[in-house]
Amino acid sequence: MRKAAFLYNPLSGGRRERRLADVEAAAQVLRSAGVEVVATPTRSAVDTGSQAREAIAEGCDTVFACGGDGTVHDVLQGMIGGSAALGIIPLGTANALAHDLRLPSSPAAAARAALHAKGRRIAVGRIEYRNFSGNSGSRYFTVAVGVGVDAHLFYKLNPLAKSRLGMAAYYVKATHLWLTHPLETFSVEVSQGGAVRQVNVSQLLAVRIRNFGRVLRELAPGASLERNDLRLVLFHTRSRITYLRYIIRGLLATTWRGTGIELADGDRVTCRSPESQPESRIFVEADGELLGTVPAEITMVPDAVTLLAP
Numbered sequence: 001m002r003k004a005a006f007l008y009n010p011l012s013g014g015r016r017e018r019r020l021a022d023v024e025a026a027a028q029v030l031r032s033a034g035v036e037v038v039a040t041p042t043r044s045a046v047d048t049g050s051q052a053r054e055a056i057a058e059g060c061d062t063v064f065a066c067g068g069d070g071t072v073h074d075v076l077q078g079m080i081g082g083s084a085a086l087g088i089i090p091l092g093t094a095n096a097l098a099h100d101l102r103l104p105s106s107p108a109a110a111a112r113a114a115l116h117a118k119g120r121r122i123a124v125g126r127i128e129y130r131n132f133s134g135n136s137g138s139r140y141f142t143v144a145v146g147v148g149v150d151a152h153l154f155y156k157l158n159p160l161a162k163s164r165l166g167m168a169a170y171y172v173k174a175t176h177l178w179l180t181h182p183l184e185t186f187s188v189e190v191s192q193g194g195a196v197r198q199v200n201v202s203q204l205l206a207v208r209i210r211n212f213g214r215v216l217r218e219l220a221p222g223a224s225l226e227r228n229d230l231r232l233v234l235f236h237t238r239s240r241i242t243y244l245r246y247i248i249r250g251l252l253a254t255t256w257r258g259t260g261i262e263l264a265d266g267d268r269v270t271c272r273s274p275e276s277q278p279e280s281r282i283f284v285e286a287d288g289e290l291l292g293t294v295p296a297e298i299t300m301v302p303d304a305v306t307l308l309a310p
Helices: 016-032 048-057 069-076 096-101 107-115 149-156 159-165 167-180 240-252
Strands: 003-008 036-041 062-067 085-090 118-130 136-141 144-148 186-192 195-201 203-207 230-235 261-266 268-272 283-286 289-309
Touching: 003 016, 003 048, 003 069, 003 085, 016 036, 016 062, 016 085, 016 107, 036 048, 048 062, 048 069, 062 069, 062 107, 069 085, 069 096, 069 136, 069 289, 085 096, 085 107, 118 283, 136 289, 144 149, 144 186, 144 289, 149 203, 149 283, 186 230, 186 261, 195 230, 203 268, 230 240
Parallel strands: 003 036, 003 062, 062 085, 085 289
Antiparallel strands: 118 136, 118 289, 144 203, 144 283, 186 195, 186 268, 203 230, 230 261, 268 289, 283 289
């Protein structure tokens, strides 16, 4: 590592007043090791990928996403297919990818870990969807895609409540949705190794990491960044109790033995509105960021990016 860019989200997490101090503490660790560091606030979710590309064009061999999973997601968009490494300084609300990589929660400690980390090439997911203007869009992701109830959560979640209450805002809204959301079903086509099948579900998760941390823990047993496919959680049920039992299973890291929820693998997944209700708005999120609605197609991009990890 010779020159690194720190792209930091000044609004990420619940400690805005400490954001610059956290970023500077991490940057100073690298500077003390002889690394040139350029720290820049992200302009917007749309522009962050371009900022990463600009930093690489200016000679940065490493780009650090300083924030939460949303910041990592935005930085990732500008790094696919290149040789520059993606590093993470966890400063967000959930930091699921940082949990999975076992990164220290302290910004300075995460920077020290990066100095000794090894870059590894990983596959990433790609999702094509319909944005809220009615046009086609696409994004890359490292953590997970959710279609259905969890994306509806991000649609309903008040950004101000999230910034003030952090994860508590998620838990309150998730509980409210669990009690009130109608749990609409939609069509999912799963492809794996040429075999194709179609099912109806009320929720789909396409997962890339094993450990989300906090209450979710192991959301999709068998998921791993080392794999070149997706670990899928298919909710065939509309039972609220079954949903709750599955989340509790993740918290306790036990084996799922119930019915109504299936663990599967896939290298391509297509989601569509139900034929009986073609105008239904089934929402789509990736890495915790609300994107739009179905129709959506999820695929894999092998050998996509170099990720710094202990």
